[in-house]
Amino acid sequence: MVYRGKVVYETMVKNIGKELISKVVTPETGVHMSIYEKKGTLAKHVTHEKYPKGHGRRHTQRNSADLNRLVYAQMLIIAPNDDPPPADVTGPTDERLIRWFERSKSRLSRNATNRQVWIFKGAVGNLLDALWTLSEDEGVKIDLTDIVEHGDEIPEEDLISKIREDELREQDRPWGFSEDFSKIVVVLNDRQVFEVSLSRLAEAQRIIAEELGVNGFARTIRRTSSARLQGQRENRSI
Numbered sequence: 001m002v003y004r005g006k007v008v009y010e011t012m013v014k015n016i017g018k019e020l021i022s023k024v025v026t027p028e029t030g031v032h033m034s035i036y037e038k039k040g041t042l043a044k045h046v047t048h049e050k051y052p053k054g055h056g057r058r059h060t061q062r063n064s065a066d067l068n069r070l071v072y073a074q075m076l077i078i079a080p081n082d083d084p085p086p087a088d089v090t091g092p093t094d095e096r097l098i099r100w101f102e103r104s105k106s107r108l109s110r111n112a113t114n115r116q117v118w119i120f121k122g123a124v125g126n127l128l129d130a131l132w133t134l135s136e137d138e139g140v141k142i143d144l145t146d147i148v149e150h151g152d153e154i155p156e157e158d159l160i161s162k163i164r165e166d167e168l169r170e171q172d173r174p175w176g177f178s179e180d181f182s183k184i185v186v187v188l189n190d191r192q193v194f195e196v197s198l199s200r201l202a203e204a205q206r207i208i209a210e211e212l213g214v215n216g217f218a219r220t221i222r223r224t225s226s227a228r229l230q231g232q233r234e235n236r237s238i
Helices: 067-078 095-107 122-132 146-152 199-213 214-237
Strands: 010-015 017-025 031-040 041-048 061-062 117-122 159-166 175-178 183-187 192-197
Touching: 017 214, 031 214, 041 067, 041 146, 041 199, 041 214, 061 214, 067 192, 067 199, 095 159, 117 122, 117 192, 122 146, 183 199
Parallel strands: none
Antiparallel strands: 010 017, 017 031, 031 041, 041 061, 117 159, 117 175, 175 183, 183 192
């Protein structure tokens, strides 16, 4: 994130072979989280970079994710509203999950109609589009300057507008929000769209964050950031 040309917040997610690393770069926190395969499951730990390798406090929050819960979360995102996947599956080959998918697959997409959808434009639209197409190599730069300094001056018609579902592809924007903002409508091809319930998406994100230990990592970042800020204040007062 950039404000008036200055980086105010920067994160990094990088694949370094058999390990995926997540780190807050700016402001510097001195910690990162690693996720990696271990004995057929996903393991993770948080690394405190100030301690040398081999130190007992270098790695904390060691645990493994429940892969079945991760599968459930992924299926929950695509499930029809009235037919959620079984919550207690024992893996992707669980017969109940296979039967659910066979039953539901014809309802995972539908023909685009003339229903109205909302699309964001201008700085907000560009930001959402950048997040949608985020890649590890290119990343995304979010310039907050216009939004912070001129956000309340932007006319509504320059910020958001309605179009039909079947016009999404013509607008070079592959997705929009349903009229009641309860779903994301995603274009699959010239005729088909796919709907993602925002409440289901939030629940899936909660499960994934819980299994991967994201909340514990966030608490560690807050603690280390507060400690570094306090240390800087004390140094300036000397």
